[in-house]
Amino acid sequence: MVMSPPGLDIRRASLTFGARPLFHDLAVEFDAGSWTCLLGRSGCGKSSLLRMIAGLALPDRHRIECTTSDGLPLQGRLAWMSQQDLLVPWLRVIGNVMLGTRWRGRWAGPTASEARERALALLSRVGLADKADAWPAALSGGQRQRVALARTLYEDAGVVLMDEPFSAVDAITRLELHDLASELLASRTVIMVTHDPLEALRLADHLLVLQGEPARAVPMAAPTGRRPRALDDPQLLAHQAELVALLREPAHV
């Protein structure tokens, strides 16, 4: 079970590629246990901001101040999921779920068999219990993303950063993954980059649009109903036009 997830307070986030300032002194808060979707025109810096929060290297000038709501380090409480499932082809599905343990060179539980049991339980939750010993190459794109979701959950992290995690699958599989992710990530602090306004309106407690250059973070109210919201949810439909209009505003303001 995940310990209380921390909220994040991002301050003075700045990034410049060459002579191009993508954002400067950005300040954003992410509430503990809430799901925030980060949107914006292609190239505005969404993925880069996520990478900066994760502490991943960027090749150019960047700065960020990131504090947690409980004052504890973020290190070790963060999981990452991206558009590419990044499954390792030479490990079976179960080995991929436990990849973090393998990388760290230690088992998450007291024994290897307990770690395996936990991985199997997660595969069962994503509907892939019968694929534990399959090779990734034998899975469909949707199944591979389910394995990636199980691997993310295996990390038991309070904060989950997701970069367009469902954009490579077909529309129906995407809706199914929304249901699954919504249920399984319910108690975490989730920051998700997406290009899909509908996806954002189904899943988010908070919407943030990166807009302009250098970009500023423009908040927009999200529908208030339980996640994932139905496609015909009146609130979702009412918000859709507003969100698209915000996204269509010119990149240079």
Ligand SMILES: Nc1ncnc2c1ncn2[C@@H]1O[C@H](COP(=O)(O)OP(=O)(O)OP(=O)(O)O)[C@@H](O)[C@H]1O
């Ligand atoms: N390693 C890099 N070196 C130089 N420029 C980069 C690098 N990574 C990203 N950029 C530039 O920074 C800008 C922002 O990239 P980023 O991937 O963060 O944007 P994004 O909003 O996530 O885009 P998209 O929605 O298309 O994925 C882009 O114009 C990109 O070309």
